[in-house]
Amino acid sequence: MLETKEFPDEIDSSVKNILLMGATGYIGGALCRKLSQTQDFAVLALVRPRSDIEAIKPFCKEIIYSKEEQFSQEDVEEVIRKHDVKTVINLAWHMPPESTKEAQFEKDRIALEAALNAASAVSPDIHVIATSGNFSLVTADGGRITETPPHTGSRKLEYLAWIELLVNVNLMKDELIEEYISKGGNASIVYPSSVYGSSPTRGSIWDFAIQQFITGKPHEGYQPFPPDFITAWIHVEDLADCYIAAARKGSKGGHYLAAAENLSISQMATLFAQAAQVKFQAPIFENKNNVVFDDSYTREVLQLQWKYKAADDVKAWVERIKELGTYFLENV
Template identity: 75%
Template sequence: MSDHKEFSSEKSSSVKNILIIGAIGYIGGALCQKFSQTEDFAVSALVRSSSDIERIKPLCKEIIRSQKVEISSNDIVQVIRKHNITTVINVAWHMPLESTKEAQFAFDRIPLEAALHGASAVSPDIHVITTSGNFSLITANGGRITEIPPPLGYTLPEYLVCLDLLAGVNVLKDGLVEEYISNGGNASIVYPSSVYGSAPTRGGFWDFAIQQFITGKPHQGFEPFPPDFMTAWIHVEDLADCYIAAARKSSKGGHYLAAPENLSVSQVATLFAQAAKVEFMVPVFENKDKVIFDDSHTREVLQLQWKYKVALEVKGWVERIKELETYFLEKIK
């Protein structure tokens, strides 16, 4: 079933049709918005039968609902053929998160395998871009983190054990994609770092995580991050530009890390608390594993320049969380 609308943008005959799976999510919504603003792509979205599509309707040429509860490879095949799709992007996540990485993987692999198998069933020229996460790149020894996946059987460093579910699921999903690529499949992987900023759909994971870290209290059952937690950060619109560049390059077996700013969670929480005007006792932070995320290769290959800085965007980030009514910090009395 397709929700068709008059797509107002005038685009040339050379426009490539792109399919986004997971379009109603935080990153997916940003992708729909950014791709719709390009001159060389037209966006279609494949959503679950029960999805609320109102927010992405103005951003998509076509919105197609899955014929069943979960998206299948047959859905992908039909959409590719009917709408002449050249690129499929999967950013679908099962939410809320399951209690184990195995249970989460059982859900997350459904749209991922549908994208891979559906694309290959139509043509080897269909490029599939999958999404992972910078946590799945971290090696046991820390150090400089690039686009190179960790070896099989690697161990998470101690301070990342709290993210075993998220990192573990990404590693399992990456394994499926790597196997697909090794067998001749046309796919690439984007590794977003921690994503912040406004998007046309619901808020992101870090909206809650930073507030939990500031308060030191669990929220909705999730524990705050430990003080010795190092990551990198990317604005959701910069991330969207990375996906657009990867789609334009359409390189089989590409690996792209989007990680502009190396900042600990405590450093970002400090900026957040200042913008929100709330009390926050900054914990002592030491980058014990000497973790540095280096995306210079990705920027060179995709000819990218990051536009946003956390320090300049954090005030708008706080205001967006208030708009979404997911703000739970108490102001200084």
């Protein structure tokens, strides 16, 4: 039997149970908090044996430890059956990155396959919501980017070579999910754009990536992003709302893009530097491929309105990074 920690007085037992994998991560922590504020969902968090659960304890109905370091189909299936789970959200991924896309995929696919296979084994009604990345949607043609996945073999923009491993691993996981859906599996994909803001657990990749871009120096072995890197940004709280809306929708084969604001790395770094009150001369930015992320379909289908704007909330983000001890701009 899986080891569990119950918190029965904190959440009404009449609400629907959601199984969340990756609950102690950056997005997972924010989603735990947001789910606990709903009237219709309660969180069952499946975590690894050595996970730090203190930050998510107030938001969970139960915290369940996996039997091994990696999640297994057996772990997920047991929770689904025992707790009458109808929705599984997988936010678990492998860190640190491996040296090749194949090695990274072999680690990243473990939790995803555990979720898909367990749901399939229990009932075709179990809805699995998987996470991807917006860069797996960008093709060499650039232009308007929506929730529609590119066709197999589509070439990627040259600047994406900087994060080729991440892009290719997301594509591999996307193909795995699409194959599952094509065979009758009940699954959806959420494509988060670059995520910023405060989470009750840890920080995100952008906590150091933006600071690194401002300094122009490598940090922890990573090179700064190129100036012409265009992306879209979503506040972690708005992204949590997207996952919750997708869970309520429950549509088989749903594809949802959360991309509230189109901003280059240079533009976001400028906002960050202003909030942090440090000197920064932004490189000249040119959107050479006319890349624009358009999530209007997702907002319409899921009836969402994004509540946050980077210009208004970046200061709170900077303060959170300082709290986490990952702020390193003092010497700029």
